[in-house]
Amino acid sequence: MCQVNGETFSPKLEPQIIHGKACVKCEKDSVIVVGTNGTFCKDCFEVYFSHKFRASMGRNPLVRHHDKVALAYSGGNNSSALLNLIKKGLDPATVKKLKFTPGLIFVDERILYPSDDYEKVKEIEEIMRNTGFPYHIVKLEEVGAMCIYTLYIGIVYLIVNHICFNVNVMFKKEIPFLNHVIFIIDQVFSTEDTDEKMTNAEKLEKLFNSITTLTSKQETLYRLRCYLLSRKAKELGYDHVFMGETSTRLAINILSNFSLGRGVHLPQDTGFSDGLRFEGVGVKLLRPMREMSMKEIAVYNALNKVPTVFLPNLATSQSVTSSVQNLTENFILGLVAGFPSTEMTVFRTSNKLHGKNDEKKSRGCCRLCFGAIDTECGTAQATALRHTLFSEAIN
């Protein structure tokens, strides 16, 4: 979902060139309008854009000199812009050369889509090869080899069709109704054990076929993709992963997270770093583009003639109301069109919030998404969770 969904909207975005207005920096004529930040000439826009990227890295000094960084490249607008920025930043002629060593990881998700986009993946590989950086193509189904996590998560989705919050509700054993669910999970586990011969691709297919709603499919794919990137990058000797998520994408994710009951994961899912989520399993996912908007990215790509490749995703040719994420994307993009400041407002709101039991600490993490646990309901007060448990218990 991260970059994937955003792609659908990118072709419509063309940089707006307006004449007769002056650049806010140098007052030259013929300028580009970017969101709420005023108008720029081409040169000043370049400076502004790369400054945003460097400033974001400077404020969050997690990448040290000579670190190896894997860019999660998808061919889409966001990661293509990021790749271009990194290429420029490493150019010997650049004043302040970037100090890390990059590589590229492309997650091949074609197993999920009926159409065979062999040519497009070839195109993506070509782009990656031309950078001269080391690159890796990782098939999504590889996640199946990593743990039974995939099948496990799928079965839970199948039964409850809910995300984290509700899934964990289901594990409270004191409620009679829930023992039933645990029983079903155990059963499936045992069948799976005898089914050792299943290939990773079959496992993944079984998983996605078992998920009944597009909301859960998209959520699962997002979680799997993050997990795979983090873990694979570690295996390949990288220190961090760069994600291409923009402020627009994050505003959508913030609202989706809220609607899916995952508020507690906002800092991990939308912050500069994903914190301790994959500690011990993989490396940190970082979001150096989180202060750029979708529109700025589109302008940058158009000005620099950055090649992009569009691959279909789960949201492709689905209706707006087919999932929580699609609806939210449509909602945010619609609002941004009428009220351009919305996206930064949502983004900043989220920056000021943290989860009540944020990092793992002693509590451990969710076995399904590796996120912070938000299902400890004290008996001292009324909470949505307690209420839900009560509702389930009396019915």
Place this chain on the structure above:
Amino acid sequence: MPIICHVCNDKKALLKRPKTGHALCKECFYWAFESEIHHTIVTGKLFKEGEIVAIGASGGKDSTVLAHTLKVLNERYNYGLDLRLLSIDEGITGYRDDSLETVKRNQQEYDLPLTVLSYETLYGWTMDAIVKKIGKKNNCTFCGVFRRQALDRGAMMLGVNKIATGHNADDIAETILMNILRGDIARLKRCTAIITGDDPSGIPRVKPFKYTYEKEIVAYAYFKKLDYFSTECIYSPDAYRGHARAYLKDLESIRPSTIIDIIHSGEMLSVCQGVKLPSQLKCVRCGYISSNELCKACILLEGLNKGKPKLGIGKTSKVTQQLKLSKSEEASCSGGCNKIKNDL
């Protein structure tokens, strides 16, 4: 073949609960609905024995069901509460007249004392007069701000310990979304609280319906044949809130649990240390709790009375400056140099 009730396994199921999706018979639905609210009241420690509680009664479904349920639960579980109805007459022709009639019928049926307070008495303006002045675009700002204060003022007059409002889970989820979209951290923090009123002099407000779905309230009122007034306020909400409401309705149709999930999300977050929240002051004019020198209601009133009705609809800080400015202008006109110094 008729579907049998999921709970009692005996009677014919009459409805599918919006919240859980289970098919229930009428009696089991009443029992589940009321038990959940009782559970919320007990776990949230909403009331203490012997308290006087004003129920904000608008004649609409939420407050009618609230009055009914609180009366039933108060008797069933011996809460020992003294329940009162408190109505606000905004002065909206065709809306309030009829809904006040409903409240009066409810008063007789539930045998609870009723007090009606009008905007005209409280502020010198009816909503109709305000709309005439400012048009239909921003009237919900006025209505909301004035109503909130009106309940408090009325509650103070009645000498009650708490105000119970009919805010349901849908309302709270919508408010959470609105506050994220507006970036209002302070309100975001406050709107998930089940009891509000941090100031000791303010009367705490409680929300027994915090986790109750609007659809279930409607179903309860329908099956119980409760007498309520069902017309939406004729002055419809502003565009932005309208978007948020439509978004929430769509979310609910995709995933019914979204409403409670949003509240859960809100409850699991807190404001980072170091984020400045507006401090709680008291309005210099009326004494109401406010984040500014002047409370929103007083700013809006000032605008109305001065013939600048748009005042107070935008950013509050700007307005305060503007007000200060106009005050000092006045002062200088009347030649009071000392007054200018005081204002600055």
